[in-house]
Amino acid sequence: MFADIVVVGGGASGMAAAIGAKEAAPGAEVVIAERLDRVGKKILATGNGRCNLGNLDVSPAHYHGSFRKMSSIISEHPAGDIFRSLGVLCAADEQGRMYPRSNAAATVLSALRMKLAEVGVKEICGFELCTYLRKGDKYELSSYDGQKISCRKLIIAAGGYAAPQYGTDGSIVRLLREKGYKIEKICPAVAPLRVTSESVKGLKGVRVKGIVQAYSGDKLLSAEEGEIQFTENSLSGICVFNMARYFQEYEGSLEIRLDLAPDMTYDELKEYVREQCTKRADYELNDLLTGAFAKNLAVYLVKNTIGRPMTDRIETITDKEVEKLCRSIKDLRFAVTGSSPWKNAQVTAGGVHKSCVGDDLSSLLEKGVYLCGEILDMDGDCGGFNLQWAWASGFTAGRNCGASLKGADR
Ligand SMILES: Cc1cc2nc3c(=O)[nH]c(=O)nc-3n(C[C@H](O)[C@H](O)[C@H](O)COP(=O)(O)OP(=O)(O)OC[C@H]3O[C@@H](n4cnc5c(N)ncnc54)[C@H](O)[C@@H]3O)c2cc1C
The missing domain is CATH 3.50.50.60 (FAD/NAD(P)-binding domain)
Structure with a gap:
C-alpha cells in the first residue's frame, strides 16, 4: 500500500x-x-x-x-x-x-x-x-x-x-x-512515588490534605498543596504525581516531606495537642489525634513518633513527646525508593x-x-x-x- x-x-x-x-x-x-x-x-x-x-x-x-x-x-x-x-x-x-x-x-x-x-x-x-x-x-x-x-x-x-x-x-x-x-x-512522570511498605504501614487507603514538598538533601525541588493518598507502598495524589519526574534526576536522594497541618503554625498545633492531652487524659494514646485526623493516620502519627504501647494513657505523654509529635505532623518524611511501574x-x-x-x-x-x-x-x-x-x-x-x-x- x-x-x-x-x-x-x-x-x-x-x-x-x-x-x-x-x-x-x-x-x-x-x-x-x-x-x-x-x-x-x-x-x-x-x-x-x-x-x-x-x-x-x-x-x-x-x-x-x-x-x-x-x-x-x-x-x-x-x-x-x-x-x-x-x-x-x-x-x-x-x-x-x-x-x-x-x-x-x-x-x-x-x-x-x-x-x-x-x-x-x-x-x-x-x-x-x-x-x-x-x-x-x-x-x-x-x-x-x-x-x-x-x-x-x-x-x-x-x-x-x-x-x-x-x-x-x-x-x-x-x-x-x-x-x-x-x-x-x-x-x-505524573505517577505515584514508591516508598517502603514499612514506612506507610497502616496508612493504605488514607487520604489527607496537606503540603507536599520534594527534597534532595537540603535542596527544595518543588512544593504543592493538595490531597495526598497512601497505598501499601506508595504516595499518590495529583501533587505527588507532579513530583514523580524528579526521580529521574535525584534517584537515591529524593525525599517527600508532608505538612499535614498547613493551616496551623507549629505553635498553634502544639497548643491544640496539649489541649487534647488534658481533655482526653484518661483515654489511650490511640485517641490523642482522632479529633484532627482519620483514625488510621492519627494512630500512625502517634505510634511512629512516640514509639510506646498505644494502650498507654494520654496523661503519660511528656512535653518532649508532644513537641516531637507536632514536628512530625508538620514535617513527615518519606524516602522515595522508586518510581511507579x-x-x-x-x-x-x-x-x-x-x-x-x-x-x-x-x-x-x-x-x-x-x-x-x-x-x-x-x-x-x-x-x-x-x-x-x-x-x-x-x-x-x-x-x-x-x-x-x-x-x-x-
Ligand atoms: C490513565 C491516563 C490518564 C491521563 N489523563 C490525562 C488528562 O486528563 N489530561 C492530560 O493532559 N493528559 C492525560 N494523560 C496523558 C495523555 O493521555 C498523554 O500524554 C497523551 O495521550 C500523549 O499523546 P500521544 O499521541 O503522544 O501518545 P498516545 O496517546 O500514547 O498515543 C500513541 C499511540 O501510538 C500507538 N503505537 C505505539 N507504538 C506503536 C507502533 N509500534 N506501531 C503503531 N502504533 C503504535 C499506541 O497504541 C497509541 O495509540 C493521561 C494518561 C493516562 C495513561
Whole structure:
C-alpha cells in the first residue's frame, strides 16, 4: 500500500497530526497506522473518563524537558479553540483545567474521528510498526506481522512508555535510539512515588490534605498543596504525581516531606495537642489525634513518633513527646525508593531530545520524518498540560509535514 503521509500512532497527537496534514495538503493521501484495534483508546481513559483536554494556563512553567522552549506552539493552538472548531463545547474548573462540557472523554474521541472521516484520513488498525527504511525518496514501513506501507513523509506519534495497556510500550523510542536519535533519560512522570511498605504501614487507603514538598538533601525541588493518598507502598495524589519526574534526576536522594497541618503554625498545633492531652487524659494514646485526623493516620502519627504501647494513657505523654509529635505532623518524611511501574504512570518524562528536531518538528536526522507528542522530550504537569502538548505538537507537525509536500502531491 502507498500513502503520501503515514502517521504512526493513532493517539491524541497522531489524530491531530493527521487532521493538520490534511488541512495543509487536502489532496494528499493521509493514513494513520495504529497497532491497537482502535484509535484513541488512551483518550477514553484520560481525566478519569472525563478527558482533561487542556488548561487555560498556557505558560511554559508547567512543562519540563528540552522542548520546553517550544511551548509557544501551545499558545498558538489552544485546546479550547481546537475543540470549538470540532464542535466540542468545553468548560474550565477553578484551576483552569478544561473538560468537554459533556464530561465524557468519548465526546472528544468521536469529534476527532468525525473530523478524520470528513477530511478523508484513513485509519489502519492492527499495524504495529516494527521498523522503517528509506528507499529512494520514500519510506517503507514494516509491521511485525509482515504488512508493508510505503510513503513520501512519515509522522511519528507513537507515544512513550507510560500506560502500556493503551498501546505505548516504548518500542518506537528504542527504534529511534538505534537510528541515532539522542534520547533523554526516560522515567515515569505524573505517577505515584514508591516508598517502603514499612514506612506507610497502616496508612493504605488514607487520604489527607496537606503540603507536599520534594527534597534532595537540603535542596527544595518543588512544593504543592493538595490531597495526598497512601497505598501499601506508595504516595499518590495529583501533587505527588507532579513530583514523580524528579526521580529521574535525584534517584537515591529524593525525599517527600508532608505538612499535614498547613493551616496551623507549629505553635498553634502544639497548643491544640496539649489541649487534647488534658481533655482526653484518661483515654489511650490511640485517641490523642482522632479529633484532627482519620483514625488510621492519627494512630500512625502517634505510634511512629512516640514509639510506646498505644494502650498507654494520654496523661503519660511528656512535653518532649508532644513537641516531637507536632514536628512530625508538620514535617513527615518519606524516602522515595522508586518510581511507579509504567502501568500506573500517565506520562513519560524524557524522550527524543530537541537537538534532533527542528522548530517545525521535522527530524534533523531523517529527511521527511516529523515527530510529535509524548515521544518527544517534553512532559507537563497534571492538569491537562500533556494532552495540550499532544494536540498542539500534533497539529504543528501535521501542518508542516503537509505543507512540505511538493505542489502536485498536495
Ligand atoms: C490513565 C491516563 C490518564 C491521563 N489523563 C490525562 C488528562 O486528563 N489530561 C492530560 O493532559 N493528559 C492525560 N494523560 C496523558 C495523555 O493521555 C498523554 O500524554 C497523551 O495521550 C500523549 O499523546 P500521544 O499521541 O503522544 O501518545 P498516545 O496517546 O500514547 O498515543 C500513541 C499511540 O501510538 C500507538 N503505537 C505505539 N507504538 C506503536 C507502533 N509500534 N506501531 C503503531 N502504533 C503504535 C499506541 O497504541 C497509541 O495509540 C493521561 C494518561 C493516562 C495513561
